[in-house]
Structures are given as structure tokens and as C-alpha cells.
Amino acid sequence: MDFGSIPFMIWFLPVFLIGYYIYTSEKWRKFWIIAATIVFYGISCGMWTAALLALTAAGILGAFFVKEKGKPALVIFSFCFVGVLVYTKVSGNFMPGVSFLIFTLLSLLIDIYRNKEAQYKPSDMASYILFFPKLLSGPIAQIGEMPNAYYIPVSNRKDAIFRRLENGLIYFIVGLGYKVLLANQLAGLWREVQTIGIPSISTPLAWMGILAFTLQLYFDFQGYSLMAIGIGRMIGVYLPENFHLPYLSKSVSEFYRRWHMTLGRWFREYVYFPMGGSRKGTLRTVCNLLAVWLLTGLWHGIGPTFLLWGLFLFFWIAMEKIFLKRFLNGFWGHIYVWILLPLSWVFFALDSLSDVKWFFLRLFAPLVGNTGINVAAGDYLKYGGMYWPFLLAGICLLFVAPEKWMRQRRGKWYVVLLLTVVFWVSVYLLAQGVNNPFMYFSF
Numbered sequence: 001m002d003f004g005s006i007p008f009m010i011w012f013l014p015v016f017l018i019g020y021y022i023y024t025s026e027k028w029r030k031f032w033i034i035a036a037t038i039v040f041y042g043i044s045c046g047m048w049t050a051a052l053l054a055l056t057a058a059g060i061l062g063a064f065f066v067k068e069k070g071k072p073a074l075v076i077f078s079f080c081f082v083g084v085l086v087y088t089k090v091s092g093n094f095m096p097g098v099s100f101l102i103f104t105l106l107s108l109l110i111d112i113y114r115n116k117e118a119q120y121k122p123s124d125m126a127s128y129i130l131f132f133p134k135l136l137s138g139p140i141a142q143i144g145e146m147p148n149a150y151y152i153p154v155s156n157r158k159d160a161i162f163r164r165l166e167n168g169l170i171y172f173i174v175g176l177g178y179k180v181l182l183a184n185q186l187a188g189l190w191r192e193v194q195t196i197g198i199p200s201i202s203t204p205l206a207w208m209g210i211l212a213f214t215l216q217l218y219f220d221f222q223g224y225s226l227m228a229i230g231i232g233r234m235i236g237v238y239l240p241e242n243f244h245l246p247y248l249s250k251s252v253s254e255f256y257r258r259w260h261m262t263l264g265r266w267f268r269e270y271v272y273f274p275m276g277g278s279r280k281g282t283l284r285t286v287c288n289l290l291a292v293w294l295l296t297g298l299w300h301g302i303g304p305t306f307l308l309w310g311l312f313l314f315f316w317i318a319m320e321k322i323f324l325k326r327f328l329n330g331f332w333g334h335i336y337v338w339i340l341l342p343l344s345w346v347f348f349a350l351d352s353l354s355d356v357k358w359f360f361l362r363l364f365a366p367l368v369g370n371t372g373i374n375v376a377a378g379d380y381l382k383y384g385g386m387y388w389p390f391l392l393a394g395i396c397l398l399f400v401a402p403e404k405w406m407r408q409r410r411g412k413w414y415v416v417l418l419l420t421v422v423f424w425v426s427v428y429l430l431a432q433g434v435n436n437p438f439m440y441f442s443f
Contacts, residue, residue, distance in 0.1 A: 250333025
């Protein structure tokens with residue numbers, strides 16, 4: 001069960017909200033969140049529920065030790081949690097959501113170490129760690145960003161609840177549409193490319209395929225993030241924004257300040273800045289960037305393609321820091337991003353170095369003396385004819401934020417109609433079996 005499933009929308013979410021607002025008092029709402037998460041994770045991930053609870057208990061225990069013992073306790077518990085993450089990555093014994101869970105636990109320990117005066121009860125920490133909307137794929141929130149939202153003023157209780165639900169539903173339905181109406185459809189083109197076999201596709205289809213993957217990844221992950229933010233808003237918890245129109249960027253550095261912003265912030269605050277950031281000269285800055293991007297690649301997966309993905313991005317961000325940024329103004333900066341980012345996703349999308357090599361040969365076949373356009377000539381016309389509406393819609397939606405436009409006009413009849421259509425068409429497609437797991441569940 002995930003956010004984009006009919007059981008979640010038809011029974012789990014309504015039962016959670018009814019229990020939260022009608023049958024649970026302010027004092028017990030955080031426990032309702034904990035219980036709901038255990039049920040949600042148990043249904044979704046089964047055997048891993050015990051491991052989730054054990055890690056949560058270890059995180060709460062670690063927080064108390066860090067508060068009392070300081071840095072030694074922080075080092076010991078951090079080492080243990082990182083060890084769990086590395087073990088799951090290396091062994092292939094994968095626990096769903098483990099990367100996000102471990103970073104949440106580390107964030108908790110480090111924040112408590114830095115602010116020992118902060119007072120958090122075990123139930124506060126448990127509800128922060130186990131807040132199911134962000135558990136499997138983020139956003140990665142800090143405990144200070146999840147204030148006690150359980151209190152609702154008695155004087156305007158109905159209005160406050162209605163506003164929360166209305167705002168949350170806008171985010172949730174837009175995210176659902178991104179996932180079901182765009183990401184799931186675009187996934188079909190990328191599957192076609194892999195089914196045909198990378199050496200057997202033409203150069204135009206290779207570019208069309210990586211564009212489809214680029215759009216699929218964005219709408220899949222942004223869709224999940226918006227749905228998570230929407231569920232949080234339904235109960236008054238404001239999870240941080242995770243994407244801010246990243247494809248409007250004019251440099252790779254700017255792109256990663258707008259893409260998966262909570263992961264980028266985590267690495268900046270807990271790795272890059274403590275290492276000195278960009279304050280100690282160019283050489284030190286480059287070394288710090290190398291460490292961050294190697295860790296970012298390995299966080300996504302223990303494998304050569306993820307390592308190459310991190311190194312590829314490190315190279316261009318370092319070049320921007322050293323000299324390239326001055327040339328990336330206006331139009332040329334956008335072109336630069338639109339060429340480099342899809343190329344970077346080749347490493348992200350493919351598991352083997354052989355596939356990566358062949359895909360780049362297909363992409364640049366005319367430049368290396370290969371007759372790439374003539375391989376399976378016309379294949380791009382066939383698949384372009386099938387998928388062009390989704391490609392065009394995806395490209396257009398990269399440059400707008402529908403959820404913000406709708407929130408500014410909430411209550412308008414055309415907004416209500418649009419949300420209703422998006423929701424029920426998505427439900428219809430899900431009922432027809434048109435669904436794929438969220439891509440970031442694999443991390």
C-alpha cells in the first residue's frame with residue numbers, strides 16, 4: 001500500500017483523519033500518528049516493521065544519551081546507524097525507506113547535540129521519526145520543523161479543520177495527478193527503450209527515452225512529495241518543500257538547490273558546512289564538494305553507476321565554482337542545464353556500466369562515426385506518436401507549480417472541477433491496474 005493506491009485513499013487516509021479529529025483528543029494525537037504509521041508500514045512492508053520499531057527505539061535512546069554524554073554518544077550512535085545503512089545497501093537485504101529513516105535519526109541526534117536545551121518527550125521523538133507521510137521517501141524534516149500542531153482553537157475549530165483539509169487535498173490531488181497521469185505514463189516509454197535493447201535503438205529514440213526518464217523521475221518524486229506534504233497539511237503539520245521548479249535553473253549548482261531540497265540541505269548542514277564549506281579556499285571547497293557528492297551517490301546505491309553519477313555532478317559543480325558560473329547567464333545557462341541534467345540521469349537510470357556505455361554511444365552516435373540514426377530507423381516516430389501528449393504535458397508542467405496556483409484560487413468552481421477530474425481519472429486508471437511503485441521507494 002502506498003499513497004497512490006486505492007486502498008490508501010479509500011479507507012486508510014479517511015480512517016486516519018476521522019480518528020485524528022473526531023475520536024482522538026489533543027493529548028493522544030501523536031500516539032494516533034504512531035499507531036497509524038505502524039499499521040501503514042506493516043501493511044506496506046510487513047516483516048520490516050519490527051526493524052523499524054527497533055531503530056526508532058534506538059534513536060530515542062540515542063537522543064537521551066547524546067543529551068547526557070555529548071559527543072562520544074553522538075559518535076557511537078551515528079556510527080551504528082550508518083553501519084545499518086551500509087549493511088542494507090551492500091547486502092541487498094533492503095529495508096524500505098531505510099535511507100530516509102537513517103538520515104532522520106542522524107538529524108535528530110545532531111540537532112539534539114547542537115541544542116541540548118531543547119526538551120522533547122519520547123512520544124514527540126517517536127511521532128517525528130514515525131510520521132508516515134515522510135517515512136518512505138521524505139521530505140527529510142528536522143524535528144524543529146514539526147511543531148505541536150495537535151491543538152486546534154476551540155473558537156473556530158470547524159473552519160480551521162476545513163482549511164487544513166482543503167489545503168492538504170490540493171497538494172495531495174496534484175501530487176496524485178503527477179504520479180498517475182504523468183509519471184506512470186512516461187514510464188511506459190522508458191520501458192519500451194529497455195525492452196527493445198539499448199544497442200538496438202536509434203539516436204532520436206535514445207534522446208526521447210532519456211527525456212521520458214527525466215520527466216518520469218521528476219513527476220514521480222515531486223508527486224510523492226506533494227502527497228506527503230498534503231497529508232501533513234491535513235493535520236496541521238507543515239513538511240518542508242522538496243522541489244522548487246528545478247528545471248528553471250541556470251546551473252547544476254542551482255538545480256540541486258531546487259531539487260530534492262531537503263536531502264541537499266541535510267548534506268549541507270551536517271556534512272558540507274562542518275567540513276568548512278566554501279570558506280577555506282578553492283582547493284578545500286573542491287575537496288568538500290567531492291566528499292558530499294561521493295556520499296550522495298553512495299546514499300542512493302552501492303554501485304558503480306551511482307558513484308559515476310555523483311562524480312559527474314561533482315565535476316560540473318566544481319567547474320562552476322572555479323570559473324564556469326560567470327558564463328551561465330540567461331539563455332545559455334538554461335541550455336547548459338537541459339543538456340547536462342538528462343545526461344546525468346543516464347547513470348542514475350541504468351544499473352550496469354555496459355548499458356551506460358551503449359546508451360551514450362546511441363545518444364552521440366553521429367559524433368563518433370556510428371550510424372545511430374539508421375539503427376531501427378523510424379522507431380522514434382512510432383513511439384513519439386504514442387507518447388507525445390505526455391512528453392509535451394510534462395515539459396510544460398516543469399515550469400509551473402499548479403498546487404500554488406490552485407491554493408491561491410481555492411474555492412473557485414473551476415479549481416474544484418479540475419481537482420475532481422484529476423482525482424477520479426487517476427482513480428479510474430489505478431482501478432485499471434495502471435500503477436508503478438514510487439521510484440524512490442528503492443532508496
